[in-house]
């Protein structure tokens with residue numbers, strides 16, 4: 001079954017079998033977030049949501065007496081994540097802009113939410129605001145949502161493209177194409193969001209943190 005949306009923008013059917021970031025290296029954005037979390041936050045007994053699991057490096061280094069939920073639009077990333085057989089790592093093929101994301105998590109609260117590309121891939125303002133409204137409501141009291149300053153400036157669209165390599169033979173992968181520069185998330189916008197949801201905003205040159 002396809003994802004459903006509150007907007008009419010055309011999108012790939014992410015329920016199809018797409019490869020994306022499963023064999024690529026983690027971004028420096030994600031590594032900076034991991035560094036910040038490990039250095040500054042007690043991660044024990046925390047319920048964590050990772051939006052955009054990529055190659056699952058995040059879960060591999062963060063899992064320790066905690067639980068990580070992850071989502072991705074690539075079934076190959078999900079397949080890789082499940083094959084790691086990590087305890088307390090639960091992953092879902094789910095588009096964060098869809099109503100399916102709400103259905104999946106609306107009755108859950110997370111202590112830590114990580115999304116290094118909050119706005120990067122959004123199709124329109126309506127779905128973007130719908131997503132962040134859902135996201136911030138999933139934040140536990142005293143919870144934090146952490147993103148990357150580099151990721152805030154990144155904006156791409158992803159489209160399926162038939163591709164070939166000797167490992168995967170013919171397959172569809174999600175290819176990045178140029179996106180909408182309105183998907184740059186400025187610090188002013190981060191401040192606006194933190195006011196709207198009554199959060200404290202902290203940032204340095206690498207990360208941006210919303211605290212409840």
Ligand SMILES: C[S@@+](CC[C@H](N)C(=O)[O-])C[C@H]1O[C@@H](n2cnc3c(N)ncnc32)[C@H](O)[C@@H]1O
Nearest residue numbers: 021026027030052053054072073074095096121
């Ligand atoms: C550029 S990759 C980064 C992967 C990893 N977070 C890292 O930094 O190395 C973007 C990730 O976001 C996921 N993603 C992109 N659009 C998404 C959406 N609308 N909903 C959920 N995940 C999405 C992709 O599946 C992929 O895991």
